[in-house]
Amino acid sequence: MLKGHQSWIFENKPVIRASATVVGPFEGMGPLARDFDIIHGDSMLEEESWEKAEKVLIEQAAKLAIEKAGITKEQVQFHIGGDLMNQIISTSFAARTLSIPYLGVFGACSTSMESLALASALVNGGAAKFILAGTCSHNASAEKQFRYPTEYGSQKPPTAQYTVTGAGASIVSQEGEGPVVASATIGRVIDMGITDPFNMGAAMAPAAVDTIQAHFRDLQIEPGYYDLIVTGDLAKVGYEIACKLFEKHNFPIHQTEYADCGMMIYDYDTQMVQAGASGCGCSAVVTYGHLLKRMRKGEIKRMLVVATGALLSPLSFQQSESIPSIAHAVAIEAGGNLT
Amino acid sequence: MANNKMKKATPVQQEYQKLAKQLEPKRPLFQNCWRAFLAGGSICVVGQAIQDMFVHWVGFNEKEASNPTVAVLILISVILTSLGVYDKFAQWAGAGSAVPVTGFANSMASAAIEHRSEGLVLGVGGKMFKLAGPVIVFGTVAAFFVGIVTLVFKGTGGGH
Numbered sequence: 001m002l003k004g005h006q007s008w009i010f011e012n013k014p015v016i017r018a019s020a021t022v023v024g025p026f027e028g029m030g031p032l033a034r035d036f037d038i039i040h041g042d043s044m045l046e047e048e049s050w051e052k053a054e055k056v057l058i059e060q061a062a063k064l065a066i067e068k069a070g071i072t073k074e075q076v077q078f079h080i081g082g083d084l085m086n087q088i089i090s091t092s093f094a095a096r097t098l099s100i101p102y103l104g105v106f107g108a109c110s111t112s113m114e115s116l117a118l119a120s121a122l123v124n125g126g127a128a129k130f131i132l133a134g135t136c137s138h139n140a141s142a143e144k145q146f147r148y149p150t151e152y153g154s155q156k157p158p159t160a161q162y163t164v165t166g167a168g169a170s171i172v173s174q175e176g177e178g179p180v181v182a183s184a185t186i187g188r189v190i191d192m193g194i195t196d197p198f199n200m201g202a203a204m205a206p207a208a209v210d211t212i213q214a215h216f217r218d219l220q221i222e223p224g225y226y227d228l229i230v231t232g233d234l235a236k237v238g239y240e241i242a243c244k245l246f247e248k249h250n251f252p253i254h255q256t257e258y259a260d261c262g263m264m265i266y267d268y269d270t271q272m273v274q275a276g277a278s279g280c281g282c283s284a285v286v287t288y289g290h291l292l293k294r295m296r297k298g299e300i301k302r303m304l305v306v307a308t309g310a311l312l313s314p315l316s317f318q319q320s321e322s323i324p325s326i327a328h329a330v331a332i333e334a335g336g337n338l339t
Numbered sequence: 340m341a342n343n344k345m346k347k348a349t350p351v352q353q354e355y356q357k358l359a360k361q362l363e364p365k366r367p368l369f370q371n372c373w374r375a376f377l378a379g380g381s382i383c384v385v386g387q388a389i390q391d392m393f394v395h396w397v398g399f400n401e402k403e404a405s406n407p408t409v410a411v412l413i414l415i416s417v418i419l420t421s422l423g424v425y426d427k428f429a430q431w432a433g434a435g436s437a438v439p440v441t442g443f444a445n446s447m448a449s450a451a452i453e454h455r456s457e458g459l460v461l462g463v464g465g466k467m468f469k470l471a472g473p474v475i476v477f478g479t480v481a482a483f484f485v486g487i488v489t490l491v492f493k494g495t496g497g498g499h
Contacts, residue, residue, distance in 0.1 A: 049456035149453035151420050152470065153429025153436050153445050155371070158364040193352040194359065202359040240362050272430060275364075 001124065004218025006186050013180040014123040015335065016116075017130075017173040019288035020064035022057050024139065024165030027285065030266045035289040036166070037064055043140060043165055050150075054083065054090040054138035057167035057281075059097055062134055069130070069171040076100050076171070077128035080119050082111040083136050083280050084163075085145065086313075090136055100132060109204075109233050110187070110309030111135040112168060112284035113328040117184035119172040120330070124181075126174075134169030137279030146197065146314050159199040161235045161278035164265060168284030179295050182302075182331040183219060187211035189311065191324040197317045201238025201262075201275055204308040207325035208234060209245045212306055215329045216251075224255030227300045230291065232283035232307035232327070233262035235276025261286035283307040287332075295334050302333045371433045378428075378435025386412055386439075409440055416441035420448040446470040 003009045021036045028039035038060060045053040058081070066073050079100040083090040088104050095102040107114035112135045119131035140150045142163040148154055172181065190210050194203040208231045216223065223229060234242055239260045246253040261283045262276040287305050294300050306329040317323070348356065389411050393404035419425040425445050429436040436442055447467055454466035468475070 051456070144453055148470065149449035151423060151426050151445070151449035151452055153420075153426045153432075153442065153449075155430055155433040155437075157366055191352075192355040192359075193348045194356065199359075199363065202363065205359075206355060237363060241359055244358060244362065272427075 001121075003183070004214075004220075006188070006214055007183060007218035008117070008121055008124075008186075009183045009219070010120050010124040010181055012124045012126075012174065013182070014120045014172050014174065015176045015178045015180050016292065016332065017171045017176040017178050018065050018068035018070075019168065019170040019292055020061045020068055021168045021285040021289035022061045022064070022166060023281070023285055024057075026139070026271065027164060027166050027265060030271065032265055032286065032290045035293050036285060037061075037289070043138075050138055050141035050144060051085060051089065054085065054136055054141050054165075054167075055093045057138065057165070058083070058090055058134055058136035058169065059094040061136065061167040061169040062094060062098055062132055065132065065134070065169040065171050069173070069176075071130060071171070073098060073100055076130045076132050078103060078119075078122065079132040079134075080105060080115040080122075081132070081134045081169075082106045082115065084108060084142050090138075090141075091134070098132075107307075107326060107328065108309030108311050109137075109278060109280050109282060110307040110326050110328045111280050112232070112287065113184075113305055113307035113330045114186075114309075116170065116172070116181065116330050117186065117328055119170075120181040120184060123172050123174055129174050131172045132169060133172060134167060135280040135284050136167030137163055137165070137281040139163045139165045139279070142279060156274050157198050158274050159196070159201065159237045160274040161200055161233065161262065161276055162266065162271075162273035163279035164277050164281035164285065166279075166281035166285040168281065168288035170288055178335050179292055179332050180335050182333045183215075184331065185211055185215035185218060185329040187214070187327040187329070189324045189326050191322050193322045195317065195320060195322050197312060197323065199237065200233075200278055200310045200323070201235045202241055203238075203310050203312075203323035204325040204327065205234055205238040205241040205245065207327040208232075208238075208306050208308045209242055209249070209251075211327040211329050212304070213249065213251060215304065215331075222255060223251070223253055226256050226302045226304045226331070228291075228303040229253070229256055229258045230286075230303065230305055231258075231260045231262075232305075232309070233276070233278040234260045234308060235262035235278065237275045238308075239263060264290065292332070295332065298334070300334070302331065304329055304331050374431060375433045375435035375438075378432030379438055380435075382412070382436070382439045382441055385415075412440050413444040416444040417448040420445045421452065425449075443471060443474065446474075
């Protein structure tokens with residue numbers, strides 16, 4: 001199972017039996033709207049606070065994923081997930097409702113793939129038959145915790161990113177139909193000394209590049225093996241930096257299509273999002289909604305999803321600490337006979 | 340500050356930060372200045388119009404009209420904040436919407452709305468000055484020092 005230094009190969013091929021995505025109104029206006037299961041018209045979701053609304057997002061996504069997998073929640077052994085809120089309250093409070101044995105994890109915006117990698121490892125090793133993996137973020141609750149009040153009039157620089165309101169969840173199982181999780185690479189924390197919380201892309205790009213290179217080194221394959229390599233939420237600025245770093249390291253990324261989830265979910269011309277999207281929900285809804293749909297249609301056979309996370313807290317950047325970042329990669333392949 | 344940080348960074352970090360800086364999209368300085376001028380100026384024109392209205396129709400003199408004028412501007416800003424318009428206007432206007440009294444009102448109203456969910460006392464009461472607090476503190480400190488300077492150069496007497 002362990003391959004190379006920091007990667008896992010899942011020889012028992014855990015299956016993503018079902019996935020579900022729930023998003024807010026702003027995401028529903030973007031180009032990927034048709035790939036999401038539920039689009040809410042009100043970002044409060046008729047709740048009393050942003051935090052409660054965020055909890056409902058992940059609750060709904062989890063319940064829908066379980067339903068789509070054709071199982072009951074009693075059949076799910078474990079729930080692995082996390083989010084951006086302090087003490088990961090959104091996921092933990094949703095876990096209170098779901099009452100599935102729960103492992104809370106925090107990897108900031110990399111939580112989507114961190115939870116999927118862990119779920120796959122546990123299922124692959126026989127520790128569980130079904131695992132629910134998921135994450136969520138809410139634009140307003142993230143703004144409130146990390147930046148300014150949502151209605152405060154401050155001008156965002158062109159490097160700023162817009163936190164996605166959305167949740168994505170998946171059911172990983174030992175058997176069944178669906179895309180399989182082939183391998184995963186766990187990233188290390190990289191800190192290049194970027195201190196600007198309005199430039200997360202630049203902070204996270206080196207972590208993404210490090211994990212991607214580690215993946216190919218560990219598995220001894222070339223980027224061309226995948227039809228698509230996609231990073232989580234580097235957005236325009238981070239994406240460009242990552243491309244430059246690949247070039248500098250002589251890494252043949254050109255063998256495949258390289259994209260970023262943070263650049264897919266919004267329309268740059270009509271939606272005011274500066275550099276692009278970010279947040280736990282970003283890579284989760286793009287992967288579980290858009291990309292898996294493309295895979296089911298047969299447009300993608302193999303892809304590597306590299307979710308990126310900035311491990312800062314509102315306190316750490318006020319104390320002028322730099323932004324440590326991490327990235328976790330998960331390789332997903334179309335089910336059935338791959339040659 | 341920036342130099343200190345650079346000294347602590349390893350050569351690899353320094354090289355990366357240079358690269359990141361190169362690829363960072365620049366803030367559109369000229370456009371920001373122009374918009375700030377337009378937006379800030381327009382708010383002041385509105386303020387002047389309100390003041391003139393108080394002078395002409397209510398019969399205040401200019402000095403008496405200034406307080407109700409500010410109150411009206413604050414009211415407009417708070418209403419726009421509550422309607423969710425002010426933050427979108429501010430992204431366009433930048434400093435133009437932050438500097439006048441409307442920006443100050445927005446900072447307090449937005450914090451109050453945001454933290455309403457934590458209750459009236461600890462939420463609204465406690466967090467309302469989250470952004471406005473520093474402005475008041477350092478505004479008062481600055482006024483104190485300006486007062487001292489005035490005192491030293493002009494003395495207390497005369498009243499001029």
